[in-house]
Amino acid sequence: MNDINRREFLETTLAMVPALSLSPTDEPNGKVIKFSARVLTTDTPNKNNRIYSKEVIQKAIKDFEKLTKNRSFMGQLGMTYDAKVNFSMVSHIVTDLNNELLADIEVLSTPCGKKLQEMLKNDGSVDLRTQGIGIPKYNEEDGTTTVEDYKLIAINAVEAGTGA
DSSP states (O other): OOHHHHOEEEEEEEEEOOOSEEEEEEETTEEEEEEEEEOOOOSSOOTTSEEEOHHHHHHHHHTTHHHHHTTOOEEEBSOOSSSSOOGGGEEEEEEEEOTTOEEEEEEOSSHHHHHHHHHHHHTOOEEEEEEEEEEEEEOTTTOOEEEEEEEEEEEEEEETTTOO
């Protein structure tokens, strides 16, 4: 079986936002919420028992440098289970994603963005989840799965603790 046939949609549950900085900033049309949050850990099993190596993730981040500079790396409210961003669900953009896996996020004024703003203002209980595709390699000894050749598609916001 070749690697193309083994590519699998993968999503990763991330730590609760506790946003490292959550601050409305003045913009000409009102307040814009921007925050920073760690979106992934490397070289250790995550909640889905998957391990993403630092090298694999840094390559995936490098592929997105142009999108963050152009402000076109979009995320959505909720998850879809395919390898696409659903534009009707877009709630935010990722304006920076560094090698330490810290994302700067700006909430948009879309319908889903307004819902995300309310979630953040009310109690901040938001989880971030990556959405991407990669090649999983299952390790029977410890039950973990190492992900290789990972392509990041989006960083999405979901209600904390829902896993969806």
